[in-house]
Amino acid sequence: MSTAAFIVIAILTLAAALAAASLPTLIHAALSFAVAFVGIAAFFFLLGAEFVGLVQVFVYVGAVAVLIVFTILLTRRDAATPDKFKWGGVVIAIAVFGGLSWAIFLTPGLSIAPPQIEALTVKRIGEVLMTDYVWPLQCVGLVLTAALIGALILVMEEKR
Amino acid sequence: MNDFLDQIFVRAKQMLLSLLTGAPDWVIQLASSLINIFALLGVFLTLFALISVLERKILGRMQNRYGPNRVGPFGLFQPVADGIKMLIKEDIVPVRADKVVHFLAPIMIAATAILALGVIPYGRNMTPFAIDGGILFFFAVGSTTELAVFMAGWGSNNKFSMLGAMRAIAQMISYELPLIITTFPVVMVVGALSPDAIVAAQGGYALGAVPHWFVTTPWGAAAFILFFVSGLVESNRTPFDVPEGESEIVAGHMTEYSGFKYATFFMAEYFGMFAISGLAVTLFLGGWHAPIAGLQFIPSYVWFFAKLSALLFVYIWVRGTLPRTRVDQIMNFAWKFMLPMAFTCIVAAAVWHYQGRGPAGWFWSLGVIMVVYLALSRLIDTRKKFATRTYRFAE
Numbered sequence: 165m166s167t168a169a170f171i172v173i174a175i176l177t178l179a180a181a182l183a184a185a186s187l188p189t190l191i192h193a194a195l196s197f198a199v200a201f202v203g204i205a206a207f208f209f210l211l212g213a214e215f216v217g218l219v220q221v222f223v224y225v226g227a228v229a230v231l232i233v234f235t236i237l238l239t240r241r242d243a244a245t246p247d248k249f250k251w252g253g254v255v256i257a258i259a260v261f262g263g264l265s266w267a268i269f270l271t272p273g274l275s276i277a278p279p280q281i282e283a284l285t286v287k288r289i290g291e292v293l294m295t296d297y298v299w300p301l302q303c304v305g306l307v308l309t310a311a312l313i314g315a316l317i318l319v320m321e322e323k324r
Numbered sequence: 325m326n327d328f329l330d331q332i333f334v335r336a337k338q339m340l341l342s343l344l345t346g347a348p349d350w351v352i353q354l355a356s357s358l359i360n361i362f363a364l365l366g367v368f369l370t371l372f373a374l375i376s377v378l379e380r381k382i383l384g385r386m387q388n389r390y391g392p393n394r395v396g397p398f399g400l401f402q403p404v405a406d407g408i409k410m411l412i413k414e415d416i417v418p419v420r421a422d423k424v425v426h427f428l429a430p431i432m433i434a435a436t437a438i439l440a441l442g443v444i445p446y447g448r449n450m451t452p453f454a455i456d457g458g459i460l461f462f463f464a465v466g467s468t469t470e471l472a473v474f475m476a477g478w479g480s481n482n483k484f485s486m487l488g489a490m491r492a493i494a495q496m497i498s499y500e501l502p503l504i505i506t507t508f509p510v511v512m513v514v515g516a517l518s519p520d521a522i523v524a525a526q527g528g529y530a531l532g533a534v535p536h537w538f539v540t541t542p543w544g545a546a547a548f549i550l551f552f553v554s555g556l557v558e559s560n561r562t563p564f565d566v567p568e569g570e571s572e573i574v575a576g577h578m579t580e581y582s583g584f585k586y587a588t589f590f591m592a593e594y595f596g597m598f599a600i601s602g603l604a605v606t607l608f609l610g611g612w613h614a615p616i617a618g619l620q621f622i623p624s625y626v627w628f629f630a631k632l633s634a635l636l637f638v639y640i641w642v643r644g645t646l647p648r649t650r651v652d653q654i655m656n657f658a659w660k661f662m663l664p665m666a667f668t669c670i671v672a673a674a675v676w677h678y679q680g681r682g683p684a685g686w687f688w689s690l691g692v693i694m695v696v697y698l699a700l701s702r703l704i705d706t707r708k709k710f711a712t713r714t715y716r717f718a719e
Contacts, residue, residue: 189422191422191425191478192422192424192425195425195471195475198468198471202468214455214456214457215457215460218457218460218461218464219460219464221464221465221467221468222460222463222464222467225464225467225468225471226464226467226468226470226471227467229471230470230471230474230493230497233471233474233478234474234493237478286456286457286460286517287456287515287516287517
């Protein structure tokens with residue numbers, strides 16, 4: 165069951181990622197990117213990391229994909245016209261892929277067998293965030309509040 | 325007897341599954357999921373058909389006219405006629421539309437709306453897909469609706485569609501914040517993200533009559549009202565239906581859709597409404613619990629759908645009563661009133677919790693909410709806003 169699910173999700177994710185890299189229209193590429201995000205979220209579900217999968221959908225599909233789409237829409241006039249295929253992009257993609265695989269293969273102690281830990285429940289993540297990692301959490305909150313206030317100030321400037 | 329009626333659907337499903345004994349595990353799992361999916365779709369498509377005719381009837385009653393009364397007794401077969409009409413209508417796709425995106429948008433918007441319905445507990449042991457982070461799942465799925473709306477607006481290649489999609493996304497993003505933040509106090513008080521645990525925490529009665537629903541506490545009542553208003557916006561209902569304001573931008577992101585695709589959008593809107601109302605019932609109105617201890621003999625799902633219907637009636641009532649708000653009014657309301665009040669609910673819930681969850685906590689949290697409410701209404705007094713109007717771009 166889970167092998168079949170893995171294969172289906174893998175095909176979907178890879179196809180979406182490939183489409184994101186190769187589709188000529190920018191908006192189509194961005195939308196396929198969102199599909200790839202959903203595929204990755206499905207992987208997290210399959211691995212039992214429910215919370216991470218949900219956050220993946222929440223943040224990447226709900227926020228980042230919308231942000232990308234709007235950025236394209238608001239900054240480019242030719243969002244609907246197809247781009248030409250660029251070989252430079254292929255070279256960069258292969259270089260990044262090679263670099264990442266190299267780094268992964270160099271990492272010592274990458275065992276195939278899953279480590280024996282208890283299931284990662286939402287409750288446990290919440291407890292750890294509120295005890296061990298409370299200071300990083302507060303710092304992130306502060307940074308985000310600053311970003312929010314900064315955005316507000318940028319918008320208010322126009323009104324004068 | 326009571327137990328039999330209460331669990332009749334669960335039993336029926338077990339009986340269906342017992343036909344498969346001996347089959348491999350994954351077949352049973354698949355069959356179980358399929359039964360859940362078909363039950364969910366059956367129930368909510370029927371409810372959609374019913375509510376579409378009831379809404380027109382109720383609106384007609386409020387506006388002192390008859391409403392649909394030609395097809396069948398009291399016009400009850402109107403949805404059938406509507407469905408057939410929508411099915412045999414010509415499907416028009418604009419020549420310059422982005423065909424694939426235009427085609428996928430209604431499918432995606434309907435799929436997200438149906439997915440969100442899956443995690444709500446409809447009765448005792450009647451959650452179609454009980455996952456640990458059910459509330460999170462609900463909002464994660466809900467947040468992808470924005471992308472679907474964008475696809476509809478952009479794929480149509482029409483300025484009205486694009487403007488409508490922009491408006492829809494703007495208000496959905498703004499109101500997602502209060503919507504999610506008003507669920508925080510409930511999640512914090514219960515200590516779990518699963519809808520089943522939240523419903524279970526609202527069981528039991530104080531003095532044998534007052535249910536332990538969160539709406540009976542001041543923070544719960546405030547959060548419920550905020551949640552309900554945000555739900556109105558999220559499902560693009562009047563008075564917050566600027567994305568499809570007919571008098572301004574034809575039909576917003578649905579302008580270029582016809583026939584069954586339009587019907588799909590319509591259906592998704594109603595399914596979204598059911599999902600939000602269902603979550604409101606789960607979070608604040610005690611889910612499938614009976615309001616009085618003496619009425620527990622009525623099956624749990626009857627209570628759930630009774631509460632859901634009551635909320636849906638309020639939706640229709642509001643639609644029949646209030647005019648459409650302006651875009652800037654909606655946004656100001658979201659950021660200047662809804663968001664601070666939603667945060668206040670968290671503080672009030674904390675006060676309630678640390679005062680021992682008793683009468684003392686009740687009054688203290690009421691005090692917190694009243695102080696913030698009065699201060700906010702002083703601060704964002706809109707009267708001084710209507711001085712001389714300056715036009716920035718249209719001199």
